[in-house]
Amino acid sequence: MAQAQLPLDTPPKKTDSSHSAHPKAWKWYDYFTFNIDHKVIGIQYLVTSFIFYLIGGLMAVAMRTELYTPDPDVLDPNLYNAFMTNHGTIMIFLWIVPAAIGGFGNFLVPLMIGARDMAFPKLNAIAFWLNPPAGALIIGSFFFGGAQAGWTSYPPLSVITASTAQSMWILSIVLVGTSSILGSLNFIVTILKMKIPSMKWSQLPLFCWAxxxxxxxxxxxxxxxxxxxxxxxxxxxxxxxxxxxxxGGNVVIYQHLFWFYSHPAVYLMILPIFGVMSEVIPVHARKPIFGYQAIAYSSLAICVVGLFVWVHHMFTSGTPPWMRMFFTISTLIVAVPTGVKIFSWVATLWGGKIRFTSAMLFAIGLLSMFVLGGLSGVTLGTAPFDVHVHDTYYVVAHFHYVLFGGSVFGIYAGIYHWFPKITGRMYNETLGRIHFILTFIGTNLTFLPMHELGLKGMPRRVAMYDPQFTFINQICTYGAFLLAISVIPFAINMVWSWMKGAKASDNPWNALTLEWTTSSPPAIENWEVLPVLTRGPYEYGMNGSNTEMNPGGEMGEPIVTPKNG
Incomplete structure (x- = not known):
């Protein structure tokens, strides 16, 4: 692997801050300020997005309680519509996207490439502080009846219902989108320009590729x-x-504009999680990642092909046959690079010395449910079948398996994996496993029966339904209650462990990526002396030892563990 190059032993630079000189560690109140430290911003993203996750989850529980019976006996139909609209909006734009990209991305990318911070620290802070006002607009819209046109907000329905609330909804999404643009620009420049010279592109962690x-x-x-x-x-x-x-306006043009972003938004939510999977699995399986280049390049392939699949959401919108054929083919093609990742992770697990930590359990759970969601996605990508089940609960089942069974499970895996590094504390493994069991059972109990609901023709987005669907809906409601309960051990675990958990070592998992060479939690500018990379990030069990990198101008002292992990 790469040999150590000249040490980067320049002293830590001084960066702009509200403090004239950096303290040794941030105080709790610094996390409520305009702080430009990438790690503080990452934690701000994670905590804020989790609060919105709880809000969106409460809306989901309320809707599932309403759907326990065919009649509108819990929620007023207009309130149901508002909950349905804003549940989807909050979960996508204020939970998964900010947590996966803003949370993990901000905390980890500079650490993984050996940088002291992001390329544009102030822009980074601005990107985060656009999110709380966006969430406030969503919640405030309920004082004006709440946006009721669905998270897609198709006109003409969105034009004629609850105009003030709908305007607030639009402004909220524009704020979140602006945050996403600023953050994305920052990530690209940071990765291209700030990785340490000793890190080749073939040694860039797969999370950074994602x-x-x-x-x-x-x-x-x-x-x-x-x-x-x-x-x-x-x-x-x-x-x-x-x-x-x-x-004289054209509603279909809006659908094209909306889905040109909103199908790639699925990849915005899942690609960072794919990166998390590629970091968690080799560490806890104690094996080199299988197919490093294939995983890295498949992320870029998804990025390109993912821009040419949006019309499969519009097969019932009067699309001509040639367009249906083209986008059916492109939708099936985008499954190929995704399949490459799945097979690479399974191959990494095969024969590994797997440690069934909470992080690994959620990663394996993600594999099983994302595969199921991907298979149903392939069926929805074919025009004849999609026309049959369009706007039914089959679609609801599909995207919840992809986004909850995929993205949310991946967020949980990442939180458990990097919790010791973020907080300097170890979490309670028993509570973590209880959390996984409840979440896994609750997810399948809630969303698996929805496939049958959709195939039998139950429409989504409605509070009243044919009584023949009552029993299946009751099963789904029980599952939703179990999912709600599953958050309790997680929240207790995180709060208690952060305050009272056992002290974590700098590298409790014996991982090889650079973030584990810092202290736990990392120092304010990450390293006193920048690290020099001397081996690849996934060389577990190679040469009979696991050599950890220490910061400094020389190769760190090897930490020898038993062969193969």
Whole structure:
């Protein structure tokens, strides 16, 4: 592997801060300020997005309680519509995207490439502080009836219902989109320009490859959504007719603008999680990652091909046959690089000395459920089948297996994996396993029966349904209650362990990526002397030992563990 190059032994630089000189560690109140430390911003993203996850989850529980019976006996139908709209919005734009990209990305990318901070620290802080006002707009919209047109907000429905609340919803998404654009630009420049000279591109951690692909995708697609939403805002408030069919507007154009971003948004939510999987699995399986280059390049392939699949959401919108054929093919093609990752992870697990930590359990759980969600996605990518189940609960089942069974499980895996590094404390493994069991059972109990609901024709987004679907809906509701309960041991574990958990060593997992060469939690500028890379990030069990890298101008002292882990 790479040999040590000249040491980067320059003293820590002084960066702008609200403090004239850096303290040894941030105080608790620093996490509520405009702080430019990438690690503080990463924690701010994770904690804030989790709060919104709880809010969106409560909306989901309320909706599932309503759906326990066919009649509207818990929620007023208008309130149900508002909950349905904002549940999806919060979970996508204020939970998964900020946690996966903003949370893990900000905390880990500079540490993984040997940098002291992001390329644009102040821009990084601005990107985060756009999110709390966006969430406040979503919640505040309920004082005006709440946006009720679904998270897609198709016109003309979005133009004629709850205009003030709908305008607040649009402004919220524009703020989140602006945050995403600023953050993506920052990630690209940071990775391209700030990795240590001794790190070759073939040694870049796979999480960084995933963040790079995600950032490129966000920069290309997000402005398109912002443009469509601004035009929709004009239609609602200023009398324009871009999407008003009775005034010459075209509602299908809005669908193209929306889905050109919102299908790639699926990859914005899952690509960083793929990066998390590629870091968690080899560490806890004690094996080199299988197919490093294939995983890295498949992230870039998903980034490119993912821009050409959006019309499969519009097969019932009057699309011509040639367009249906093209986008059916492109949708099936995008499954190929995803399959490459799945097979590489399974091959990494095969024959490994697996440690069934909480992080590994969630990673393996993700594998099983994402495969199921991917298979149902392939069926939805074929036009004849999609037309049959469009706007039914089959679609709800599919994207929850992909986004909850995929993205949320991956977020949990990442939190457990990097919790010792973030907090300097070890979490309670028993509570972590209880959390996994409840979450795994609850997820399958909630969403697996929805496939049958969809195949039998139950429409989604409605509070009232045919009584023949009652029993299956009751099963789904019990599963939703179990999912809600599963959050309790997780929250207790995180809060208690952060305050009272056992002290963590700098590298409790004996991992090889650079973030584990810092203290736990990391110092404010990460290292007193920048590290020099002397071996690859996934060489577990090679040469009969696991050599850890220590910061400094020389190769660190080897930490020898038993062969193969």
């Amino acid at each position: 963040i790079m692909a995600t950032s490129i995708l966000a920069l290309v697609s997000t402005p398109v959504l912002a443009a469509g939403l601004v035009l929709l805002l004009f239609d609602i408030n200023f009398g324009t007719s871009f999407f008003k069919p009775d005034a």
